[in-house]
Amino acid sequence: MTKITKFRIFINLLGIIIIFLLISSLIKKDLILDGKLIIESDLTKKLPMISVLFPEHRVEKENEHYIIQDEPIYFNVRSPIEFTQAEIDVEFQNGSQKIIGLGVATEEEGWNFESHTLYNETLNNIDWYSISDGINTLYQKDKKFDDIDEFIEISNSIEGVGAYDFDLGENFTIPNYQASTEKMTIDDCLRGKHEFYTYIKNEALDFTFKIQDINRTDGEDPLIIFVYNPRNKKIYSKIISDDGLISKIDPASNPRYVSVYIPNLEEGVYRVELSTNDDIFIREISTQQQKLVFIDRLYLCDSKEYSDGFVDLTLEPSQIYTNGRLISFYTAHNAGLQTISLDNISINIYQKHEWIEAYSNPKLSRIYIPKNDLKISSRGIFALEKEHYFNPEIINLKDYSDIEEVNYIIARYQKPIELTNGWLKNKIIFNLDKAKIENGNLKFMISSLNLDSEDNDFKINSLKIKLTGPRNIYSSLAYKNFWNDIKNKINKLISQIK
Numbered sequence: 007m008t009k010i011t012k013f014r015i016f017i018n019l020l021g022i023i024i025i026f027l028l029i030s031s032l033i034k035k036d037l038i039l040d041g042k043l044i045i046e047s048d049l050t051k052k053l054p055m056i057s058v059l060f061p062e063h064r065v066e067k068e069n070e071h072y073i074i075q076d077e078p079i080y081f082n083v084r085s086p087i088e089f090t091q092a093e094i095d096v097e098f099q100n101g102s103q104k105i106i107g108l109g110v111a112t113e114e115e116g117w118n119f120e121s122h123t124l125y126n127e128t129l130n131n132i133d134w135y136s137i138s139d140g141i142n143t144l145y146q147k148d149k150k151f152d153d154i155d156e157f158i159e160i161s162n163s164i165e166g167v168g169a170y171d172f173d174l175g176e177n178f179t180i181p182n183y184q185a186s187t188e189k190m191t192i193d194d195c196l197r198g199k200h201e202f203y204t205y206i207k208n209e210a211l212d213f214t215f216k217i218q219d220i221n222r223t224d225g226e227d228p229l230i231i232f233v234y235n236p237r238n239k240k241i242y243s244k245i246i247s248d249d250g251l252i253s254k255i256d257p258a259s260n261p262r263y264v265s266v267y268i269p270n271l272e273e274g275v276y277r278v279e280l281s282t283n284d285d286i287f288i289r290e291i292s293t294q295q296q297k298l299v300f301i302d303r304l305y306l307c308d309s310k311e312y313s314d315g316f317v318d319l320t321l322e323p324s325q326i327y328t329n330g331r332l333i334s335f336y337t338a339h340n341a342g343l344q345t346i347s348l349d350n351i352s353i354n355i356y357q358k359h360e361w362i363e364a365y366s367n368p369k370l371s372r373i374y375i376p377k378n379d380l381k382i383s384s385r386g387i388f389a390l391e392k393e394h395y396f397n398p399e400i401i402n403l404k405d406y407s408d409i410e411e412v413n414y415i416i417a418r419y420q421k422p423i424e425l426t427n428g429w430l431k432n433k434i435i436f437n438l439d440k441a442k443i444e445n446g447n448l449k450f451m452i453s454s455l456n457l458d459s460e461d462n463d464f465k466i467n468s469l470k471i472k473l474t475g476p477r478n479i480y481s482s483l484a485y486k487n488f489w490n491d492i493k494n495k496i497n498k499l500i501s502q503i504k
C-alpha cells in the first residue's frame with residue numbers, strides 16, 4: 007500500500023468520523039432515547055424545536071415577552087416521533103380576558119383543534135370548596151366529596167351536577183322524575199322559528215301545536231317539525247305545508263292543529279325544532295310533558311300589533327325566566343316600544359329595529375314584558391313558567407349563567423398559579439392520540455374570543471413543552487433505529503468515497 011493510498015484512506019476515515027459526529031449530533035436532537043422530549047422557550051430567541059408565536063401581525067414583542075393583539079395565535083413544536091401526551095406550561099399575564107384557551111391541531115377534517123382552558127375568570131372566582139387531581143377540579147357548593155373519582159362514580163344519581171369541558175359519559179337525567187297524567191297548555195303567542203327541550207321518562211312525546219298563518223310577507227309559509235333524541239340524533243320530522251295563501255295581502259288563516267306523538271322512547275332530554283318563518287304564529291302548545299324550555303330565542307306576540315289578523319289574542323303581559331347572561335331585545339313595531347323589567351331593573355325598549363342589550367345576574371332571571379311584540383335572544387334557555395324550567399345544558403357548561411341550579415361543577419381546569427409581577431402560570435395536558443403531525447410539527451393554538459386589539463393586557467412570557475410516551479416505539483427500538491440510520495448513512499458515504 008502506497009503512502010498516498012494510506013493517506014487517502016486516512017483522510018476518508020477522518021471525513022467519515024467528522025460526518026458521523028455531525029450526523030449523530032443532528033440525529034440526537036430529534037431522537038428521544040429516554041422516551042421524553044422537553045422543549046423550553048422564553049420566546050426571546052428562535053429555537054430549532056419550537057416556532058415563535060405567529061402570525062406575526064397579531065403579536066407584538068415587548069421586552070422579554072409578547073403582547074397578544076389579535077387571536078387566535080399559533081406555535082409549532084417539533085415532534086420527531088409520535089408521542090401520546092403533551093404537557094404545556096404557559097406563563098402569561100391577563101387583564102380583561104374572561105376565557106383563554108389552548109388547543110392542539112387534530113387529524114379531523116378541516117380547521118380542527120382540541121381545546122382546553124388556560125384561564126377562566128368565573129371558575130377562578132368561585133368561592134366553593136374545590137379539590138383538584140392535577141388536571142380536573144371539582145367545585146362543591148357544600149362540601150361532600152374528598153375525592154374526584156368517588157364523585158364521578160355516583161355523579162348521575164345526584165342533582166345539580168354541572169360539567170365544564172368534562173365528559174361525564176352519560177346523558178342528562180332528572181333524578182326522581184315521574185311522568186304526569188295531566189296535560190299542560192301553554193297559551194302564550196309565539197312567532198316564527200322556535201326550538202325547545204323537553205324531558206321524557208316512561209311516557210310518549212306528545213305535543214299538539216295550534217298554528218296560524220298571518221300572511222304578511224309574500225311566499226309560502228311551511229312549518230317543519232324535527233325531534234332529536236338525547237344523543238342528538240334526528241328521530242322524527244314532519245312538514246306542514248303553507249295554508250295556501252301566499253300573498254302578503256292575503257288574510258290570516260284559521261287555526262290548524264298539528265300533533266306529534268312518539269311512543270316508546272328512552273329516558274332523557276329531547277329537542278324539538280319548529281322551523282318556520284315569521285308568518286307562522288304558534289298560538290298554543292298542549293302537551294303531556296311537564297318540562298319545556300326554549301333555546302336561545304323567544305318571540306312573544308300577544309300584542310295589538312297582530313289584532314288585525316287574530317281577534318282572540320289575550321294581550322296580557324308576559325313573565326319569563328332565563329339563565330342567559332347577556333340578553334338582547336328587539337321590536338319591529340311601535341306597539342313593541344315599552345319598558346320591561348329584568349329582575350326589577352327597568353330596561354327601556356325605546357327604538358324599533360335595534361337590538362337592546364342587558365346583562366343579568368348569574369342566576370335564574372325573571373323578565374316582565376308588559377306589551378310583548380318582542381324578540382328575546384340570549385345564549386341560554388327560557389321558560390314561560392317556573393315549573394317548566396330545567397337546564398339540560400349544565401352537563402356542558404359554557405358561561406355559568408346557571409350556577410344557582412348547579413351544586414357541583416366538574417371541570418377539566420385548574421386555577422393558574424400566581425407568580426410575581428402579575429404573571430400567571432398554568433399547565434394543560436393533552437392526549438395526543440388524535441393530534442396531527444404535519445411536516446414533523448405539532449401545531450398549538452391560543453385563543454381568547456373576546457380579545458380586543460385595544461386591550462394590550464394579554465401577554466405571554468414563556469412556553470414549556472414536555473412530550474412523553476413515544477407511541478409504537480420502545481427505547482431499544484429507538485436505539486436500533488438510531489444505529490441503523492447511522493449505519494445506512496455511513497455505508498452510503500463509503501460507497502460515495504469508493
Ligand SMILES: [Ca+2]
Nearest residue numbers: 223224225285
Ligand atoms: Ca307568507
Ligand SMILES: [Ca+2]
Nearest residue numbers: 219227249251
Ligand atoms: Ca301562507
